[in-house]
Amino acid sequence: MVKSWLRAALIGAVAALAFAGPASAQGVLKIAYLEGLSGPFGNVGEVGLRHLQFAAERINEKGGVLGQKIEVVPFDTKTSPQEAQLVFKQLVDQGIRYMMQGNGSAVALALSEAMGKHNARNPDQTVLYMNYGAVDPALTNDKCNFYHFRFDADVDMKMQAMTNYMAAQKGIAKVYLINQDYSFGQSVAKAARAMLTQKRPDIQIVGDDLHPLGKVKDFAPYVAKIKASGADAVVTGNWGNDVALLIKAAKDAGLTADFYTYYAGGLGTPPVIGEAGVGHLKQVTVFHSNIGGSGTVANVEAYRKRFPDSKDDFYWTSIMNAMTMLTMAMEKVKSTDPTKVAPALEGLKIDTITGEVTMRADNHQAVQPIFISTFSKTNGKDVKFDVERTGFGFKTDARIEAKDTVLPTTCKFQRPKG
Amino acid sequence: MEFFLVTLLNSLSYGLLLFMLSSGLTLIFSMMGVLNFAHASFYMLGAYFAYQTSRYVGFWPALVIAPLAVAALGALTERYGLRTVHKYGHVAELLFTFGLAYTIEEVVHLIWGRAPVPYRIPEILEFSAFSIYSTQYPAYRVFMMLVSVAMLVGLYLVLTRSRIGMIIQASLTHPDMVQALGHNVPRVFMLVFAGGAALAGLAGVIGGNAFVTDPGMAVSVGTIVFVVVVFGGMGSLAGAFIASLIIGAVQTFSVAFDYSLLTLFGSIGIKVNPDSGWMELWKVTIAQAAPVLPYLLMVAMLIVRPKGLMGTREG
Numbered sequence: 001m002v003k004s005w006l007r008a009a010l011i012g013a014v015a016a017l018a019f020a021g022p023a024s025a026q027g028v029l030k031i032a033y034l035e036g037l038s039g040p041f042g043n044v045g046e047v048g049l050r051h052l053q054f055a056a057e058r059i060n061e062k063g064g065v066l067g068q069k070i071e072v073v074p075f076d077t078k079t080s081p082q083e084a085q086l087v088f089k090q091l092v093d094q095g096i097r098y099m100m101q102g103n104g105s106a107v108a109l110a111l112s113e114a115m116g117k118h119n120a121r122n123p124d125q126t127v128l129y130m131n132y133g134a135v136d137p138a139l140t141n142d143k144c145n146f147y148h149f150r151f152d153a154d155v156d157m158k159m160q161a162m163t164n165y166m167a168a169q170k171g172i173a174k175v176y177l178i179n180q181d182y183s184f185g186q187s188v189a190k191a192a193r194a195m196l197t198q199k200r201p202d203i204q205i206v207g208d209d210l211h212p213l214g215k216v217k218d219f220a221p222y223v224a225k226i227k228a229s230g231a232d233a234v235v236t237g238n239w240g241n242d243v244a245l246l247i248k249a250a251k252d253a254g255l256t257a258d259f260y261t262y263y264a265g266g267l268g269t270p271p272v273i274g275e276a277g278v279g280h281l282k283q284v285t286v287f288h289s290n291i292g293g294s295g296t297v298a299n300v301e302a303y304r305k306r307f308p309d310s311k312d313d314f315y316w317t318s319i320m321n322a323m324t325m326l327t328m329a330m331e332k333v334k335s336t337d338p339t340k341v342a343p344a345l346e347g348l349k350i351d352t353i354t355g356e357v358t359m360r361a362d363n364h365q366a367v368q369p370i371f372i373s374t375f376s377k378t379n380g381k382d383v384k385f386d387v388e389r390t391g392f393g394f395k396t397d398a399r400i401e402a403k404d405t406v407l408p409t410t411c412k413f414q415r416p417k418g
Numbered sequence: 419m420e421f422f423l424v425t426l427l428n429s430l431s432y433g434l435l436l437f438m439l440s441s442g443l444t445l446i447f448s449m450m451g452v453l454n455f456a457h458a459s460f461y462m463l464g465a466y467f468a469y470q471t472s473r474y475v476g477f478w479p480a481l482v483i484a485p486l487a488v489a490a491l492g493a494l495t496e497r498y499g500l501r502t503v504h505k506y507g508h509v510a511e512l513l514f515t516f517g518l519a520y521t522i523e524e525v526v527h528l529i530w531g532r533a534p535v536p537y538r539i540p541e542i543l544e545f546s547a548f549s550i551y552s553t554q555y556p557a558y559r560v561f562m563m564l565v566s567v568a569m570l571v572g573l574y575l576v577l578t579r580s581r582i583g584m585i586i587q588a589s590l591t592h593p594d595m596v597q598a599l600g601h602n603v604p605r606v607f608m609l610v611f612a613g614g615a616a617l618a619g620l621a622g623v624i625g626g627n628a629f630v631t632d633p634g635m636a637v638s639v640g641t642i643v644f645v646v647v648v649f650g651g652m653g654s655l656a657g658a659f660i661a662s663l664i665i666g667a668v669q670t671f672s673v674a675f676d677y678s679l680l681t682l683f684g685s686i687g688i689k690v691n692p693d694s695g696w697m698e699l700w701k702v703t704i705a706q707a708a709p710v711l712p713y714l715l716m717v718a719m720l721i722v723r724p725k726g727l728m729g730t731r732e733g
Contacts, residue, residue: 254554
């Protein structure tokens with residue numbers, strides 16, 4: 001008798017444990033953060049995670065969203081598309097309905113595809129994808145997906161701004177393109193070539209290199225090649241270690257060409273280049289710490305207080321904007337169901353520290369101002385904040401208003417019925 | 419010319435670093451018949467130990483301490499690991515080193531995390547040593563080459579001119595005879611293993627800050643080192659040396675060549691249909707294929723001459 005009672009109790013306990021998983025999520029809104037948290041880009045993944053935590057903490061301080069606290073659940077994708085698809089299955093199994101990712105367009109394309117299939121098969125268990133930094137234009141054009149929203153500006157939007165600026169620089173005669181060999185790097189090279197030849201036919205493109213992603217530990221051979229080409233400007237979309245090591249090798253070899261980059265603003269590049277980068281290192285971004293305004297100062301200071309390590313800088317406004325828009329959309333429809341939230345995100349406008357940000361309805365691309373800035377010495381005025389506590393920061397050269405960054409789209413996604 | 423000279427120097431410094439790694443591996447292989455899969459992990463440990471010690475005592479003491487620490491680990495590995503599994507044959511030994519490589523990687527994750535650590539070159543070496551036309555050549559690269567060459571000479575002298583070197587050489591070919599003459603062959607094995615690990619550790623100390631110190635460094639360099647050893651001939655130091663320089667040059671120079679099969683077809687007058695499905699393949703340049711070239715070389719060598727450049731064993 002006792003034995004069978006015990007067995008029943010055990011079975012009951014096991015069953016309770018088994019069902020407790022998803023059910024206990026009540027009262028908590030889980031956001032999966034999918035990023036390479038190990039491997040060559042592990043450091044980049046961690047930076048984004050801290051930003052998401054920062055954003056979540058701010059929302060939770062104000063009581064969360066619809067009474068639910070936000071919980072960030074990190075998953076390691078090793079920056080690999082295959083790994084990311086496996087991770088996607090895990091988060092679906094755990095009943096998580098929102099995910100955020102931004103490093104690596106190859107991963108983003110794989111995730112968007114996996115999510116599209118999942119959502120089509122499980123219309124009552126849809127997942128929504130907030131992309132804060134994977135900027136391959138395909139994601140909001142040919143391969144767009146209704147549940148994918150991008151909060152960073154894409155390659156073409158940024159290249160448009162960059163080449164407009166470059167076209168006005170009379171000193172540029174020879175341009176060298178060096179990029180990572182995958183969807184994102186290829187689209188940077190393609191866009192740079194097309195736009196430069198159109199805007200400045202006199203500019204010669206003296207090199208177009210694609211190198212393996214995250215595998216090159218020594219860029220000296222590439223720099224020797226750039227040097228031999230006589231380039232006076234280098235365009236690169238490299239990020240993480242790939243840009244830091246490239247700049248380091250360039251500095252070691254005494255290369256004096258200007259660098260037009262997407263991601264030289266943080267993560268090891270500024271300490272590596274130091275004085276040598278002043279006036280030569282440029283970046284095109286949707287934010288940097290010296291764009292001005294009291295909101296910017298408050299955010300940068302709050303972030304530094306929360307993450308005092310010297311390598312931590314406030315960088316990803318796209319993560320902040322994504323979370324702000326998400327909570328606004330949820331409160332508007334009074335639901336945390338992605339099927340209802342996704343349509344509510346469309347056309348949503350928010351006021352941010354960089355200006356007004358709007359979510360386009362036709363391809364789910366956020367429209368916002370873009371900045372071109374140059375590495376400069378801090379001076380307490382227009383270069384108030386340095387990067388990675390180096391004494392050097394970025395100074396705005398040009399601000400492109402949101403309406404001037406809009407590009408046509410080929411996106412035709414299927415809207416959910418009803 | 420400027421490009422050629424700079425790239426030649428770069429390939430030399432890289433090739434010498436490769437040799438520092440592969441010399442230990444090939445010594446261990448020729449003596450014990452064990453292909454040490456954990457060899458590149460010792461390289462990684464060298465870099466991490468140097469990073470850790472240089473934070474307290476500076477780079478120069480670390481240059482000595484870190485390889486010694488790695489050597490001690492190597493000695494322990496041989497004494498309590500390899501020697502124990504030795505009686506189960508080579509497969510067991512191979513599996514042991516394989517497992518060890520994973521264990522070391524996980525331990526590095528636990529202690530130093532998954533992101534790269536800020537292991538930097540000492541400030542005193544942060545200047546350009548000389549200029550070739552208009553390209554500066556960093557002093558640290560010169561330092562790397564000096565250390566490698568010093569090690570090369572040292573290794574040569576120890577193996578050919580010292581008593582222990584003679585015993586090592588004798589143990590390579592006639593371990594039973596050396597044992598019969600009253601020498602402690604297992605201890606010689608331990609010494610060689612520790613020495614090989616120390617060389618890898620030293621390579622880590624000077625390579626870790628020149629490139630990147632992260633948990634992926636063992637894997638990324640490990641495969642190349644195997645290519646070097648196979649290409650040069652298993653167990654041949656001279657072969658490993660030549661192979662290191664060749665692979666170093668191939669990896670460094672190939673980046674520069676923007677020729678593809680399409681250019682080749684064009685120069686011999688074959689017209690290719692641009693809509694052909696093979697177009698993507700024809701368009702791949704040597705520069706893009708650079709990461710694959712060492713492996714292609716290895717495969718070619720195995721087909722043409724399976725014992726490698728200067729190897730003595732046939733299969």
